[in-house]
Amino acid sequence: MAAGGAARHSVAEHAMEAGAVPTLAIDGLTKRFFGTLALDRVDLTLQRGEIHALIGENGAGKSTLIKCLAGIYQADGGEIRLHGARVEPWLHELPISFVHQDLGLVDELSVGENVALVSGFPRRRGLIDWRGVWSQARAIYAAMQVEAPDPRLPVGTLGAAGRAILGIVRALARRSEIVVLDEPTASLPEPDAQHLFQVLRTLRASGKGIIYVSHRLNELAGLADRVTVLRDGRKVRTARLADTTPKALVRDMLGREIGMAATAHAAGGASQPVLAASGLWIGRRGPVDFEIAAGDVVGLVGLRGAGQQDIGRAIFGAVRPDRGELRLDGVPLSPVEGIPERIARGIALLAGDRGRESAFSGMSVQENMLPSPHIGGEAAWRWVAPGRERRRIAARLERFDVRPRNPAALIDWLSGGNQQKVFVGRWLESKARLFIMEEPTAGVDVGAKFAIHQLLRDAAARGAGVLVVSSDFEEVAGLCDRALVIGRGRITADLHGGDLSVDNLIACSSMGREESGAD
């Protein structure tokens, strides 16, 4: 591998200046589906030691491009060259590793076993050589100059960042020099993402080429060297990241200027708050005191494990607080109440983990939108006429812009963004007083994100309270009227007005560490 000591950008820049043959060159790649162009003469080059960001709205062609590289699709035109030699991924496997959002790790197995699942189990006299398994894992981490966890630890005990890093390290262990990362940080909270970026920089310094697919533009700064923007299957442009701005990139992605909607919200005033929490202790951490006024969108942010999610779930009745008092519209909530009672009182919660806590896999969109009579406050034994329900669903699909507009489609057929709209629609139609939304737009593209934000603002404008539990600081800064920063189960900052900015949120949540992504 490349000798260490090279400065951060020098490997790639040196290669480019010297006019070296790029590691990977995609030239005029075209892919047609049913006569429609999914990729239209797309070019892209990847140098040794470069992080190349690939961005674009959902459906812009990022996935098709990656699938062509992976040999899942056969391109209709153009060519792919590896070190100058023409290759055909459709026919031959290339030395490219692919790491998807879903890392494919087995939680119950150890780090070493998860590595061995890909690299093979070292054997001695036909039996597994366990010492070899552990040292193999350590060696792979060492080769990437990444600090290794104990290889005997079950993967389930690693943090989100540790798991993502394991996914990448494991993929790269197959002697590949190029790695394609598909939204690796979509589910990672900010600090974990920073940790992962550090690893990516290390890999870059050792000469690997990285294609980095992302929705989050702010995280590219200080990470990617160049960025390629796709729109409608075409390459809009490739630029050095230093020569562009996030705003310009959004414009390139959407093909239009984005007007940041400065929606006015109903003034809370001195009226009674929708929710009042006082002296709330959860899991021996606290106390927490705050109020949510009618018409307010309040953000609840913090590092992973800081306890912001527990607060939302305690209000919803999914977590029992140790002590403290909750009042909804001035009425005290009994601590022995469970989820059904809280829903009946008008509290809604959109769970953050879409796959595990929201989706009913194998069931239709219609059933996923109306899964439980409790949400609408309806009787469990009431006759439901199919025609009436169909009309009700059709209206909701329209309102929440779910695509396709097919109530019979299985939820699994929908893209992540459209699934999310279904789950948001599940709750937002109810006449709840307080909407608790965990990561309402995680993994959702820009267009859908805007739509969901608008729906939340609408709910607030109708006089409900909205509590957004999110680790996406950009989202909280853009959407919320106010943000409460949680640290170790307490409120460490209450930001509003001009103080509510991404920088401040990062600064406050990482407690004193003012500089955020600096390295």
Add this chain to the structure above:
Amino acid sequence: MASDQTSSLAVAAAAPAVGVGRRLGEFTATYGLALVFVLVMVLFGLLRPSTFFSAININTILVGQSVTAMLALAEMIPLATRQFDLSVGFHLGMAQVLIVGLQVQYGVPWPVAAVAILLLALVVGAVNGVLVARFGIDSFIATMGVGTLLFGVSNWYSGGQQITGNNLPASFTGLTGIYLHIPLPAVFVAVAAVLLWIVTERLPVGRSLYVIGANPRAAELTGIRIERHIIGTFTAAGFLCGVAGIMLGSLLQTGTPSVGPEYLLPAFAATLLGATSIHPGRVNVVGTLLAVLILAFSFSGVQQLGAPFYVQYFFNGGILIIAVGLSVYAAQRRRRAATAADTSLELKAGSRPAGGEGRKADGAIRNPG
């Protein structure tokens, strides 16, 4: 990998025919069992035209299979929440021993005995439910244990001997009789099926059961009380087992402690085979009944062609494997359909002007089996 490539290719190649092909696929997936049923009737009707369609044959089948059908419906209820009830066969046996035994040995009038048995059935079902839902014992283990206990009770009560039902009242034996060409047990099954269909297809509580089966954690977060629902499903299953046992006692007119366990597999097979059709991928009333009828009529047809009695075991075992195999295959097909839907949507998004919210093709690359 290879199969993914082929399926993507096939999707791309079959572009114009995709609409028709998919609709045909959906049709066969939904009405497959109904088609098989018609085929079975036509086949054996042609092979044995004189006997197969005779009223006697049909009524014999309907009466004989009503117990299996009732048990299959019972099995279906907990299975909607993805919980197994392996006690149904033993439970059936116990109810059958008791309904005859209480009359013969204690002279209890049959309606009183029936009410007592149904109450006991509710209790047994609730015990199953509590063990599974409250104590968190795997349903496979819990119901197997309870079932074996029930088998012990049957043998204890009867001393392992057959209880001969001398002088059983006509009102009791008539429960499984035929009136106006209609077999009464089939009417009982029809009533239970209609009620169960209404609950599972038209009431929110039925959807809650499927929702729990699909994702219990998510179900809980929509306010569904899982424990209550699961206990309810086992209790309802227990009740239907009691009904089936009373029917079986009336049919056999003896209380035989060894009878019962052999009913589990056919009921299970029918329920799982039923899950491949009407609502592919989930147990459902119409599919279950169709499956019972297919199994019964095709077995009867094969018998009329001269097959020996033991063929029925090959039948039930084979059907169980085929049913599960078909449902696995259907799941794979659906996953492929998801990939196809993904691709075609990508096109729509691509052809729309910028700003149109598209979709995420990522699912397709992550999901393939």
